[in-house]
Amino acid sequence: xxxxxxxxxxxxxxxxxxxxxxxxxxxxxxxxxxxxxxxxxxxxxxxxxxxxxxxxxxxxxxxxxxxxxxxxxxxxxxxxxxxxxxxxxxxxxxxxxxxxxxxxxxxxxxxxxxxxxxxxxxxxxxxxxxxxxxxxxxxxxxxxxxxxxxxxxxxxxxxxxxxxxx
Amino acid sequence: xxxxxxxxxxxxxxxxxxxxxxxxxxxxxxxxxxxxxxxxxxxxxxxxxxxxxxxxxxxxxxxxxxxxxxxxxxxxxxxxxxxxxxxxxxxxxxxxxxxxxxxxxxxxxxxxxxxxxxxxxxxxxxxxxxxxxxxxxxxxxxxxxxxxxxxxxxxxxxxxxxxxxxxxxxxxxxx
Numbered sequence: 001x002x003x004x005x006x007x008x009x010x011x012x013x014x015x016x017x018x019x020x021x022x023x024x025x026x027x028x029x030x031x032x033x034x035x036x037x038x039x040x041x042x043x044x045x046x047x048x049x050x051x052x053x054x055x056x057x058x059x060x061x062x063x064x065x066x067x068x069x070x071x072x073x074x075x076x077x078x079x080x081x082x083x084x085x086x087x088x089x090x091x092x093x094x095x096x097x098x099x100x101x102x103x104x105x106x107x108x109x110x111x112x113x114x115x116x117x118x119x120x121x122x123x124x125x126x127x128x129x130x131x132x133x134x135x136x137x138x139x140x141x142x143x144x145x146x147x148x149x150x151x152x153x154x155x156x157x158x159x160x161x162x163x164x165x166x
Numbered sequence: 167x168x169x170x171x172x173x174x175x176x177x178x179x180x181x182x183x184x185x186x187x188x189x190x191x192x193x194x195x196x197x198x199x200x201x202x203x204x205x206x207x208x209x210x211x212x213x214x215x216x217x218x219x220x221x222x223x224x225x226x227x228x229x230x231x232x233x234x235x236x237x238x239x240x241x242x243x244x245x246x247x248x249x250x251x252x253x254x255x256x257x258x259x260x261x262x263x264x265x266x267x268x269x270x271x272x273x274x275x276x277x278x279x280x281x282x283x284x285x286x287x288x289x290x291x292x293x294x295x296x297x298x299x300x301x302x303x304x305x306x307x308x309x310x311x312x313x314x315x316x317x318x319x320x321x322x323x324x325x326x327x328x329x330x331x332x333x334x335x336x337x338x339x340x341x
Contacts, residue, residue, distance in 0.1 A: 044340050046339060046340060047339075047341030062341070070337075094338065094341070095338050096340065096341060103253070103338050
């Protein structure tokens with residue numbers, strides 16, 4: 001077990017599209033354990049994605065169970081995750097281990113349906129909402145080479161923006 | 167000479183291009199910029215800008231003098247003990263609105279301050295019409311005595327006052 005080094009912006013490896021995981025073996029599970037140790041070492045991190053430690057594979061961990069009173073699925077290891085449905089949207093504040101000393105507002109889907117394998121290769125479906133859905137969308141963005149910086153909305157005017165229908 | 171931080175305040179009648187002209191003069195003068203906040207207030211241009219400059223306040227004034235004068239602006243410079251990378255993450259947002267009248271800001275901010283709020287960011291606006299102005303204020307801050315203390319304080323205030331104040335926790339998702 002080891003705490004891995006977190007890459008920070010503007011490291012170009014954070015912009016790569018991560019590869020699909022094909023082998024669910026002991027090496028993968030050892031990496032997932034290291035990734036979890038890295039997440040726990042990050043200040044207040046509820047999620048982490050493999051590209052953040054320089055491994056360009058579609059692996060993320062999300063665990064918001066430390067936040068009281070927010071619905072969640074506990075400790076989630078999500079491999080090759082695919083969001084199949086999006087519903088609603090909400091503005092919320094995000095920060096990132098790869099972007100120290102900055103937080104900003106980002107619009108995310110309020111509810112998502114998700115399909116992902118665990119570290120044993122077993123595929124499951126999840127229905128996630130709110131803070132957990134936000135964390136998962138943030139982490140899956142890392143797999144597609146995106147940071148929350150790519151999705152920032154203004155602090156001043158985002159909360160009451162009116163939708164204009166033509 | 168070591169680079170020092172200055173706080174530059176510029177105000178004046180608004181027109182397009184002020185930020186571009188002022189920052190170009192600073193760049194050409196060898197300055198480095200830090201955090202900044204620009205707003206139009208009552209039709210006026212306002213900006214506060216952290217400027218790092220290798221030299222005295224006088225020499226920075228000389229760099230800015232021509233552009234400030236040509237745009238008919240006023241400036242103010244202070245030497246500051248400035249540091250980047252010292253953000254405090256807010257954990258609460260309070261939105262306030264009510265029929266505009268004297269004393270709303272003093273009332274609300276004193277109530278919140280007494281209940282432990284450290285204000286990190288405040289923006290306010292007056293909407294409505296000149297006959298019936300509406301005062302709107304957004305505050306972000308750090309609840310140093312917890313959210314419940316702020317909620318209770320706001321409830322007491324609202325009970326007799328016709329000011330709407332809503333409190334929203336900010337949960338920052340770090341991943």
